Amino acid sequence: MAHYRDTYKPARFLFLDVRVGVIICASLLHIRYWTIGVDILVILLALYVERIGLGFVGALRAVRAYFSGSYRPALRVQKIRRKVDFERRAMAWEKPINREPVLVDEVRRDEPNLLKGKI
Numbered sequence: 689m690a691h692y693r694d695t696y697k698p699a700r701f702l703f704l705d706v707r708v709g710v711i712i713c714a715s716l717l718h719i720r721y722w723t724i725g726v727d728i729l730v731i732l733l734a735l736y737v738e739r740i741g742l743g744f745v746g747a748l749r750a751v752r753a754y755f756s757g758s759y760r761p762a763l764r765v766q767k768i769r770r771k772v773d774f775e776r777r778a779m780a781w782e783k784p785i786n787r788e789p790v791l792v793d794e795v796r797r798d799e800p801n802l803l804k805g806k807i
Contacts, residue, residue: 698743705744708734 701709711730715723737747761768778784 704731704734705738707744 699706701712704712708730712727715727734744737744742750
């Protein structure tokens with residue numbers, strides 16, 4: 689007969705996943721009406737999750753996916769490199785860049801052909 693650990697069956701505490709049982713046992717250390725209410729809520733939620741076919745870990749992943757949204761970058765926000773202007777300089781064989789201000793002619797609307805005399 690195979691050992692229990694080789695059967696891949698989930699561990700159970702009564703009729704629930706063992707992780708839910710741990711929450712219930714921990715709440716026995718502080719017995720109040722609101723902790724009993726939280727226990728009942730946890731039990732009902734665990735039963736619903738098992739009924740739809742998810743385990744405890746799968747349910748936590750589903751909740752995380754719901755809150756994180758559909759965009760999942762490969763890097764954390766702190767690791768994403770931002771665009772930096774390193775002020776590119778021309779190599780020795782390139783023509784120097786003309787950095788003088790450019791004078792622009794005034795554009796008049798009432799002239800029918802703006803390119804007149806420029807061609």
